[in-house]
Amino acid sequence: MAQYVNNDEFSHWRCDKCNCELELKKVVVSYLEGSFPVDLPVCKNCGQVFIPESLAIHKMLEIEQQMEDK
Amino acid sequence: MDQQKLRMLESYCIQEEAPACTAACPLHVDARLMLRQLKENDVEGALKTYRKSVPLPSILSRICEAPCQKKCRLAEIGDGIDVRSMELFLDSQSDRSFLPTRLPLKNKKVAFLGSGLDVLTAAYDLRRKGYITQIYEPASSAGGFLRNFSETVLPFQIIDDTVSLLEKMGIEFHFSQPIGELLIQRKSDSGRFVIKEDEFICVYISDNQEIRTIDPITRMTEGNGIFGGSAGPEFWIEQAADGRRAAISMDRFIQNVSMTASRSDEGSYETRLFTSLASVSPSHSLIQNSQVTPDEETARKEAARCIQCTCMECAKGCEFIRHYEAYPRVYLRQVYNNISICTGLRQKNNMINSCSVCGQCESVCPNHLNFQDVIRETRQTMVETKKMPPSAFDFALRDMSFSNSDAFALAKSPEGQKVCSYVFFPGCQLPASNPSAVEKVYDLLQEKFSESTGLLLRCCGIIADWAGENGKFQQARNELLQEVKFLGNPELIVGCPGCMQTFRNFYPELKIRSLWTILDQMDISPKQHERVQTFAIHDPCGARYQTEDQDAVRSLAGKLGIQVEELPLNRDNTSCCTYGGNAWNANRSLSDAAVDALAAENCHDYLTYCAMCRDFFLKRGKNAYHLLDLFFEPDRIINAKPMPRPDYSMRHENRSRVKKHLLKKYWREEMNASEPYEKIRLFISEEVRELLEERMILLEDIQQVIDQTLETGNRMINTQTGHYLAHATPGHVTYWIEYLPKEDGFQIFSAYSHRMFIEEAN
Known part of the structure; x- marks a missing residue:
């Protein structure tokens, strides 16, 4: 399972709704005809996912582009 | 394809x-x-x-x-x-003493009678192919007529050295063999030729007077297996080439394959290669005496001095062709292979989507190769087969949807009239760039055409055609035709060269006229300025082949007191700013490079008559004006004050503003209520605004995310800064907004997006 987020990238973020810390957990992400599990920070209580900016604009974009050319 | x-x-x-x-x-x-x-x-x-x-x-x-x-x-x-x-x-x-590579000898023999240049050439070629090669020469040395040259031109020593080299290659020379006395017999069973008790599959007879008919292509005589040539040629290089032709034929004869297939490229011919000498200076040879080794x-x-002849006419004005470091012949093959792939990466998707489909390459091509339609059709195929990358043109298509939504679209006859004779159609990006100019043009047309001019606001649909979305294009086309019908089939006065081109190509039923010819026919008193005001004129790609519009614009500029300088590629050959084909959406770095190259062609400010050309130049720091900018604000001709360049969000806002203002002014109507989220007030610094532009995130995207968060309460909080982070997926894209409440609205600190879908628990 891929892990793209380090602890220090989300340790200062909390779920505002639940006032709860985040923890790395398996989340399924999908695009076009592919889906795969990734370890992402989520709220321990409600499961709300946190995608850090650096992940979105680098690795996720790269994977999106690769999948688009398949 | x-x-x-x-x-x-x-x-x-x-x-x-x-x-x-x-x-x-x-x-x-x-x-x-x-x-x-x-x-x-x-x-x-x-x-x-x-x-x-x-x-x-x-x-x-x-x-x-x-x-x-x-x-x-x-x-x-x-x-x-x-x-x-x-x-x-x-x-x-x-x-x-260099010996060329040779195939190992096969047990197949060929004979030559004579030893002139044709024979030496053919023997050389056939020995390299591995044939046992024998030369019978009546004289005591080889070379034939080559020995007639003076020593200063061709010393005997050179001939002798060449012959000894051929001998080292394994060619056998038999000198002092009077050809008339050589008894050549042909065996009836094998068809082989017998010379001096040796057997050969074929023979070459140089300068044999009995040979009347030598086929100029194969060099074979009427006698099957007998080849030949003339020993005293008009041109020596032709004689060598004849020898080479004969060698090819003898090889084919022995292998029993076609003697004539695929031989059209032998010998000298006229090339089809085009090379422009337009920018080549004449030069003179540095060789004084061509008999002396320099x-x-x-x-x-x-x-x-060699100019390395090449065509590449299409690359001169096109960054796309230059960027991929080849030319349409190569690109055609790549496009074909890309759409033929069954599995694996389609590596040329981005290339296919980066072309502006502007038609410049066809216009400048010596053979007028229509590459843009190949790209258009390929994109259609990609959409039909669901292989079009969704991100390629999504932003442009959303912009088109906006233009055809209630936020902008409008079809109105003048107040109190059911139908109209004329309708002003400014296109979508002119109102996005310069809303006040659109309002002023409408005022002017009302005046000129006795208030019989209606207003039609929407997109012509070309964005969808460029994206390969034929279904969406047809839908936009049908909607537009419906609106025109509803207005009583008026003549369209079109303010955008791109729309004009779209109408000409895809709406044969429409009556259309360009705004430029109308303005040029108006009674405008020519202006003169204290100093000559020079602008370089950039023709938009939509005006390609529209001489009347190109002339009208230049005439209008003259009346405004503007002196125009022409760009190297202008009028029918003009370059696209990369708005064409939605290329800017698919490949922004290429788009920037293209605009930079175009902007560098002339040091003066540019004058154009397409809103997007103007804004693309402004974006890259080149001062540029739309003709209407100067028509309605002639002070800018002198003071060179740049026009404001609206960002993507402002382009939406401006379009809605045109609709709102004109509805109120001419029909005394209020615009329909907008979406509730649009009332959310945002505070955004200049820096963040630039980031949003770079990431193609609109204010309405941010408003939708905040609106949704206000409803669900789903958001993260940064324990160090106190900033909130919310996300939502209003369409195909998920947006993340970092913000804080401020006064009656929200301050935005950052925004980013992705297209991947996250399967969340809640």
Whole structure:
């Protein structure tokens, strides 16, 4: 399972709704005809996912582009 | 596109055709490469190139009549390159004992009668192919008429050295063999020729008077297996080429394959390669005496005069063609392969989506290869087969949806009239760029056409066509036609060259007229300024082939007191700003490079008549005006005050503003209520606004995320800064917004997005 987020990238973020810390957990992400599990920070209580900016604009974009050319 | 169409289109692109020198050379020496190598001081490489085509370099470099020099394009404006002198230099630098590679001998024999240049060439070629090669010569030495040259031109020693080299290659010479006394018999069973008790599969007879009919292509006589040529040729290089033809034929004869198939490229011919001499200065040969071997420096300087003939007309104005470092013939094949892939990566998707489909390459191509329609059709196929990358044109298509939504779209006859004779159609991006100019044009048209001009606001649909979305294009087209019908089929007065082009190409039923010809026909008193005001005029790609509009714009500029300078590629050959084809959406770095290259062509501010051209120039720091900017604000002609460049969000806002203002002014109507989220007030610094522009995130995207968060309460909080982070997926894209409440609205600190879908628990 891929892990793209380090602890220090989300340790200062909390779920505002639940006032709860985040923890790395398996989340399924999908695009076009592919889906795969990734370890992402989520709220321990409600499961709300946190995608850090650096992940979105680098690795996720790269994977999106690769999948688009398949 | 099927294979047949691919090959037909490929044949239009003549970039791979041989340069004039190579085509003129009966042996097809790649003189262009050879001269480049020489210029770059690669003598060994140049020698290799020469030897690749020429069998007997020491002889031919001295006596070749150099048809290449006569056909050299430089000869049209000065002196052609003295290629033969370069060859003479190369031969002087060569190891004359060099033996070419040869196939191992096979048990197949060929015989030659005579030993002139044709024979030596053919024997050389056939020995290299592995044939046992024997030469019978009546004289006591080889060379025939070659020995008639003076010692200063072709010393005997050179001939003798060449012959001894051929002997080292394994060619057997039999001298003092009177040909008349040689008894050639043909065996009735095997068809082999018997000479002096030796058997040969075929023979070549040089200068045999009895040979009346030699086929010019195969060099075979009426006698099957007997080949021949003339010993005293008009041109020596032709004689060598005849020998080479004969060698090819003898090889084919022995292998029992077609003697005539695929031989059209042998010998000299006229090339189809086009090379413009427009920017080439005439130059003169540095070779004083072509019988004397030049020194290295002279040879290199003469070689450096070569202009390396190439076509590449289409690359001159097109960053796309330059960027992928090839030319349409190559791109056609890549496009074809890309759409034919069953599994694996489609590596050319981005290339296909980066073309502006503007038609410049077709216009400047000597054969008018229509590449843009290949790209358009390919994109349609990609959409139909669900292989179009969703991100490629999504932003542009959303912009088109906006233009055709209630936020902008409008079809109105003048108040109190059910139908109208004229309707103003400004397009979508002119109102996005300069809303007040659109309002002023409408005022002017109302005045001119006695208030019989209606208003039609929407997108012509070209965005969808460019994206390969034929279904969406047809829908936009039908909607527009419905609106025109509803207005009583008025004539459209069109303010956008791109829309004009779309209407001409895809809406044959519409009556259309360009705004420029109307404005030019108006009674405008010409202005004069204290100083001459010069602008470089940039024709938008939509105005290609529209001479009337191109002229009207120049005439109007003149009336405004503007002196225009033409760009190197203008009018029908003009370059696209990359808004065309939605190329800017698919490949922003290429788009920027294209605009930069275009902007660098002239130091003056640019004057154009397409809103997107203007804004693309402004975005890259080149001051540019739309003709209407100066028409309604002539002060800018003098003070050169730049126009504001609206960002993507402002382009939406401006369009809605045009609709709102004109509805109120001419119909006393209020615009329909907007979406509730649009009332959310945002505070955004200039820096963040630039980030949003870069990431193509609109204010309405942010408003939707915040609106949704206010409802669900789903958000993260940064324990260090106190900023909130919310996300939502209003369409296909998930947006993340970092914000804080401020006054009656929200301050935005950052925003980013992704297209991947996250399967969240809640």
